[in-house]
Every structure is written in C-alpha cells, then in structure tokens.
Amino acid sequence: MRGPVRGTHEGSLAVSVMAVHEPEVARTIRVMVVDDHPMWREGVARDLAEAGYEVVAAIGEGAQAVRVAAAVRPDVVVLDLQLPDCSGVDVIHGLLAAQPLTRVLVLSASGEHSDVLEAVKAGATGYLMKSAKREEFLDAVNRTAAGEAVFTAGLAGLVLGEFRRLAARPADAGPNAPSLTDRETEVLRLVAKGVGYKEIAERLGLSHRTVQNHVQNTLNKLQLHNRVELARYAIERGL
Amino acid sequence: MTLWRALAVFRVVTLAYAVILTARNFQRYDHPYAAWVVIAVMATWSVVTISAYAWPRARGWPLLAADVVVTAACVLSSRWIVGPELLSDGTPTLTITWMACPVVAVAIARGRSWGAAAAVALGACDLAVRGLITQATVTGTVIMIMAAIAVGHIALLADQAQERLRLAAEVLAVNRERERLARGIHDSVLQVLALVQRRGAELGGEAAELGRLAGEQEAALRALVSPGDAAPVSGMVDLREVLGAHASAGVTVSAPATGVWVRARVAHELDAAVGAAVDNVRRHCPEDVRTWILVEDEPDAVTVTVRDEGPGIPAGRLEQAEAEGRLGVAQSILGRLRDLGGTVTITSSPSAGTEIELCVGRSGAPTKARSPLA
Numbered sequence: 001m002r003g004p005v006r007g008t009h010e011g012s013l014a015v016s017v018m019a020v021h022e023p024e025v026a027r028t029i030r031v032m033v034v035d036d037h038p039m040w041r042e043g044v045a046r047d048l049a050e051a052g053y054e055v056v057a058a059i060g061e062g063a064q065a066v067r068v069a070a071a072v073r074p075d076v077v078v079l080d081l082q083l084p085d086c087s088g089v090d091v092i093h094g095l096l097a098a099q100p101l102t103r104v105l106v107l108s109a110s111g112e113h114s115d116v117l118e119a120v121k122a123g124a125t126g127y128l129m130k131s132a133k134r135e136e137f138l139d140a141v142n143r144t145a146a147g148e149a150v151f152t153a154g155l156a157g158l159v160l161g162e163f164r165r166l167a168a169r170p171a172d173a174g175p176n177a178p179s180l181t182d183r184e185t186e187v188l189r190l191v192a193k194g195v196g197y198k199e200i201a202e203r204l205g206l207s208h209r210t211v212q213n214h215v216q217n218t219l220n221k222l223q224l225h226n227r228v229e230l231a232r233y234a235i236e237r238g239l
Numbered sequence: 240m241t242l243w244r245a246l247a248v249f250r251v252v253t254l255a256y257a258v259i260l261t262a263r264n265f266q267r268y269d270h271p272y273a274a275w276v277v278i279a280v281m282a283t284w285s286v287v288t289i290s291a292y293a294w295p296r297a298r299g300w301p302l303l304a305a306d307v308v309v310t311a312a313c314v315l316s317s318r319w320i321v322g323p324e325l326l327s328d329g330t331p332t333l334t335i336t337w338m339a340c341p342v343v344a345v346a347i348a349r350g351r352s353w354g355a356a357a358a359v360a361l362g363a364c365d366l367a368v369r370g371l372i373t374q375a376t377v378t379g380t381v382i383m384i385m386a387a388i389a390v391g392h393i394a395l396l397a398d399q400a401q402e403r404l405r406l407a408a409e410v411l412a413v414n415r416e417r418e419r420l421a422r423g424i425h426d427s428v429l430q431v432l433a434l435v436q437r438r439g440a441e442l443g444g445e446a447a448e449l450g451r452l453a454g455e456q457e458a459a460l461r462a463l464v465s466p467g468d469a470a471p472v473s474g475m476v477d478l479r480e481v482l483g484a485h486a487s488a489g490v491t492v493s494a495p496a497t498g499v500w501v502r503a504r505v506a507h508e509l510d511a512a513v514g515a516a517v518d519n520v521r522r523h524c525p526e527d528v529r530t531w532i533l534v535e536d537e538p539d540a541v542t543v544t545v546r547d548e549g550p551g552i553p554a555g556r557l558e559q560a561e562a563e564g565r566l567g568v569a570q571s572i573l574g575r576l577r578d579l580g581g582t583v584t585i586t587s588s589p590s591a592g593t594e595i596e597l598c599v600g601r602s603g604a605p606t607k608a609r610s611p612l613a
Contacts, residue, residue, distance in 0.1 A: 156493060
C-alpha cells in the first residue's frame with residue numbers, strides 16, 4: 001500500500017472519515033497545480049479533487065507559485081515546465097529552498113528532453129507526459145506523495161544517457177562524478193524499454209521494493225551531484 | 240571599421256620611416272632645423288587624424304580635405320627645407336610614404352574615384368617639389384593611384400559584406416522570434432491535443448476515437464517540434480531525431496538529452512531496421528500492443544533496442560520464413576546490421592514479448608554483443 005489515498009471516490013470518502021479520527025496518520029494529500037493553461041489547470045485540479053486530494057492552489061505563474069507554496073505548504077506540486085515568467089528549474093529551486101520536503105511531479109506536453117533532465121537534476125522526483133491517462137496521472141501523484149520516484153521510459157532513457165555522458169567525459173563532470181552500479185544500469189535500461197517494475201523484479205529475481213530503490217538511487221545520485229556541482233561553481237565564482 | 244585601424248597603423252609606420260630618414264639626412268638639408276618642425280607637424284597631425292577618424296561621424300569632407308591640404312603643405316615645404324638640388328638628385332621628400340595617408344583615407348571614405356583624385360593631387364605636389372618629371376618620380380604617384388583604387392574597392396566590398404551581415408542578422412532575429420512564437424503555439428496545441436486524448440478516452444465511444452486521433456497527432460507534432468542540435472561534424476546525423484519519427488501514441492522513444500551522432504549511412508540503416516521492427520509489431524500483434532524504442536550512446540557503440548509487449552515470435556517462425564525463401568523481418572534487419580558491422584540480438588518469449596537489440600560500433604571499434612537479458 002503506497003499511501004492513504006486511492007484514486008477512487010470511495011477512497012476519498014474513506015480518507016475524510018479517517019482524517020477526523022486520525023489526522024496525523026491519514027492526512028489528505030495536499031496538491032498544488034502549476035500550469036499556465038487554464039483549461040488544463042482546471043482539468044487536472046478537478047481530477048485530483050474527485051480522486052480525494054486536496055488541491056490547495058492552482059496557479060499559472062512560476063514566481064507566484066513559489067510565493068504561494070510557502071504559505072499553503074503542499075505535499076506535492078504538479079508542475080508544467082513551460083511557464084510564462086520563469087523556467088521550471090527556477091521554480092523547483094524556489095520550491096525546494098523554502099520547503100525541502102515538497103515533492104515535485106513534472107508534467108510536460110512537449111517532452112523537451114533537456115528541460116526534463118534539468119528539472120529532475122534540480123530535484124523533481126517524477127515526470128509524466130501530459131498525454132498520460134487519468135489513472136496513470138493519479139497513480140503518479142500518489143507515488144510522488146509517498147516519496148517514490150516516478151519514472152517514464154523516456155525519463156529513464158534521459159537519466160541513463162546523462163550517466164553515460166558523465167562517464168564518457170570525466171573532465172566536464174568534475175570530481176566525484178556519480179556512476180551507476182551494474183545492477184542500477186540493468187534496472188534503468190529495463191525501465192527505459194518500458195518494462196514495468198513488477199516484471200523487472202521477476203526477471204532479475206528481486207523484490208518490487210528493491211527495484212524501486214534502485215530506480216530512486218539513480219535519481220538521488222544525479223540530484224546530489226547537481227547540488228555539489230552548483231556549490232562548487234558558486235565557490236569558484238566567489239558567490 | 241578595421242580599414243580605419245589599418246590606416247592608423249600605416250600612418251604610424253610611415254611617420255616612423257620619415258623620422259628615420261630625416262635623422263639620417265637633415266644635416267645636408269638647406270634648413271636642417273625646420274625639417275624637425277615639419278616632422279613635429281606631421282606627428283601632431285597623425286595623432287589628430289588617428290583619433291578623429293576613429294569616430295564615424297568625423298569622417299566627412301572637412302576632415303578629409305584638411306588631411307589632404309596639411310599633407311600637401313608638408314610635401315611642398317620640402318622644396319624649401321630639403322632644397323631643389325638634393326631633391327633633383329633623388330633625396331626623398333620629408334613626408335615620403337606618409338604622403339599616401341590622406342589618399343587611403345579618402346579612398347576608404349569616398350571610394351575609388353575620389354581616392355584616385357586625391358592621389359593625383361598629392362602626386363602633383365610631389366612632382367612640383369622635385370621640379371622634373373622622370374620615370375622614377377612618376378612611379379610613386381602611379382603606385383599611389385593604384386593604391387587608392389585598390390583600397391576604395393576593398394572598402395566597397397567591406398561595406399557590402401557588412402550590409403549582408405546586417406541583413407542576415409535581421410533574418411535570423413525574425414526567424415528566432417517566429418520560432419519562439421511557434422513553440423508557444425505548438426505547446427498550446429499539444430496541451431489541447433493531450434486534453435482531448437485524455438477526456439476522449441474517459442468518455443468512450445466516438446469520443447474515444449477522437450481522443451485516439453488527437454493522441455496520434457500529438458505524438459507526430461511532438462516529434463516535429465523537438466529541438467535539434469547542430470551537427471558537430473558534417474555528414475553526421477542525430478540518431479534521436481531520425482528515430483524520433485517513429486514515435487506515436489503506441490510507440491515510445493527514449494533517448495539521452497544530448498545528440499547521438501552517427502554517420503548518415505548508419506542512421507539510415509538503423510532507421511530502416513527499426514522501421515521494419517515497428518512495422519512487424521503492427522502487422523503481427525493486437526492493435527493495443529505498445530512498443531518502446533531505446534537509444535543508447537556509449538563511448539564505443541550505439542545501441543538501439545526495439546521492444547514490444549506482443550505475444551512473442553513463435554519458435555521456428557524465423558527459420559520457417561527463411562526456408563520458404565522469404566526474407567523475414569529478422570533477416571532484413573540482420574542484413575542491414577551485418578553491412579554496418581553491427582550485431583543483432585533477438586529475444587522473444589510469449590510472456591515478455593520481443594526485444595530486438597541493434598548494436599553498431601563507433602568508427603570501426605569492434606562491437607561486443609551484450610548477453611541477451613533473460
């Protein structure tokens with residue numbers, strides 16, 4: 001069981017009842033939607049509300065989103081990378097600087113590769129195409145809230161490519177460049193080829209949980225490396 | 240403009256030359272000390288013109304005319320200072336080559352004809368100072384006229400080049416703006432298509448069909464607008480872009496964020512092989528079977544994997560096709576990869592679908608076949 005909320009109406013009812021009795025254990029997941037398209041924003045917010053999530057804000061601009069997030073403290077931010085006023089990476093930095101425990105799920109329409117990779121390096125823990133089905137989307141929000149990394153095959157391909165790039169050009173990567181273990185590479189390749197976690201677990205003789213951990217570790221390594229590199233850069237520039 | 244800077248350098252060098260020759264000869268002059276006064280005037284005028292010509296707005300007729308007059312005065316003063324006898328013996332004038340500076344300036348600012356006119360005027364002064372016309376004295380003037388024409392022509396070419404550059408920059412800016420707008424519009428269209436696809440699937444029936452169509456269009460548009468990188472070496476192609484064309488609602492393409500550069504022939508063969516594999520899935524599998532294409536860029540090889548969740552290829556199916564003399568899909572893929580010196584690994588099982596791994600070495604590096612995943 002991943003979280004208290006299931007993507008159904010019954011689930012939402014159960015949560016609100018539980019919330020009365022055990023507010024600490026089964027709190028409603030608070031979601032903020034950041035997307036500059038009103039139609040999309042409302043559609044997503046409605047889906048989330050119907051599925052029992054508490055949509056604490058739906059916002060169309062990045063800077064405003066960072067300000068509002070500090071006040072409403074969402075558990076999950078569903079973020080479109082294409083915003084009118086600032087880059088998705090800036091928003092993620094702003095959100096995580098104010099509240100490190102907020103989880104960011106990136107949603108993108110155009111699937112622009114380098115954008116998505118930068119967002120994940122900046123600290124987003126999930127990525128989904130906008131063409132994903134409603135159930136896939138709700139499942140992704142759920143898993144993001146539970147602290148899991150939400151990978152699409154496309155994101156796995158990007159992350160795999162990034163590790164290969166760092167390995168091939170040690171000079172660019174700086175000291176302590178992260179690398180994948182053989183197992184992590186194996187798992188990531190399978191995710192990139194669209195194999196589900198369950199089947200990966202079966203193929204490799206691992207538990208579902210272990211597969212998840214391997215996937216998550218790859219993200220953690222990339223994000224940690226990114227933070228170290230940013231700090232190194234800042235020190236070098238005397239910032 | 241760089242031509243003006245070149246003139247400034249020319250002015251300094253020719254001034255230095257004039258100073259050296261005066262230092263060597265002044266004791267033989269009719270008025271030795273007046274020679275240094277003229278040299279001082281030339282030095283001052285050099286400083287004035289170098290700094291004045293640096294300003295585009297100062298390059299008008301007043302300064303050009305003054306340049307010609309001052310230089311002509313310096314040339315003419317030689318008659319009195321150096322003396323007619325020495326001059327007719329072949330001793331140079333005080334200014335020597337420095338005399339050509341205003342000619343070059345006029346040629347740059349006003350073109351070939353005016354430059355040649357200035358050269359004739361100063362050449363006349365030179366001849367007047369010497370008092371006799373011989374082949375040796377005329378040569379200097381002729382060279383000055385030729386220089387004026389050459390410099391004037393270069394200035395014209397430089398102007399045209401600059402104008403073309405400006406136009407190109409303008410076109411580039413317009414295109415950038417258009418691309419920016421297009422990206423915004425594409426993004427909006429993608430959003431709407433994604434929304435239609437999602438809502439359509441939920442509503443079912445005819446709406447689901449509309450949703451499916453929207454999904455196909457969305458994938459096609461996304462492949463079209465995904466930004467391409469410029470090739471680092473000509474003749475190289477980004478494999479991501481080539482294989483990205485196979486993306487559709489049922490086909491997902493995963494690739495690195497940076498370009499995967501291969502020779503055009505390699506890209507073409509891989510593209511055809513992937514196309515054959517994707518077609519095969521479409522032909523032999525139920526309609527809703529999904530396909531994934533993974534592009535991997537390794538230092539010594541490029542690997543492309545096509546995986547589907549179909550029922551798998553029945554055992555003996557490939558051999559049967561070959562025995563019947565038909566070029567099975569596997570054979571056509573194998574043939575293409577063999578030509579490239581690559582390897583193909585086909586894994587198929589009824590539960591896990593089919594996985595075709597294409598591996599091509601980089602520039603002759605031997606490819607090591609990866610063991611098929613169980």
